[in-house]
Amino acid sequence: MTIQSDRFILRTLNQGDVSDRYLKWLCSQDNPQIRYTRKKHDIKEVKSYVSQRENDDTVLFLGIFVRDSGNHIGNIKYEPIVIEEHQATMGILIGEKSWRGVGVATEVINATVIWLQKNLGIREFFLGVDLDNIYAIKAYEKSGFTKTDMPHDSENIIIMQLGLNILEKRQ
Secondary structure, eight states: EEOOOOSSSEEEEEEOOOOHHHHHHOOOOOOTGEEEESSOOOHHHHHHHHHHTTOTTEEEEEEEETTTTTTTTEEEEEEEEEEEGGGEEEEEEESSGTTTTTTHHHHHHHHHHHHHHHHHOOOOOEEETTTOOOHHHHHHHHHEEEEEEOOSSTTTEEEHHHHHHHHHOOO
């Protein structure tokens, strides 16, 4: 599965995409607000994680690849996708530090949200973000997400939502 945006090719992530560089993104302490960077990961564990999601109909797990160079700079994942409720929960990681803060998240979120709406009828998108991750919150707001009052198990996490009315303005 492939989705294209102006600067990026987004394609289904597979075990072959899991590299030492990818592993460094997951273990990096550059952004402690990202929960999965708080623990150590090994390559076998990450390959297994990716493999489990490759053929799961409730998951869209895409690598973000730069069009010009083919470099893998991050991932975006929608899990779960609940078609009956027209909802999906999103997570994104811009692993390559040099690509942070230059509009990658906004561009990639826009492209994938439009694809999910057109192809699967998804109308509501949710994500959880650490309150201290100000840059991520700003990027999500730029993509049209708004903060909600929905509870989360962690007191430092807020839930944000993007609804269909926002999407109609994009097309």
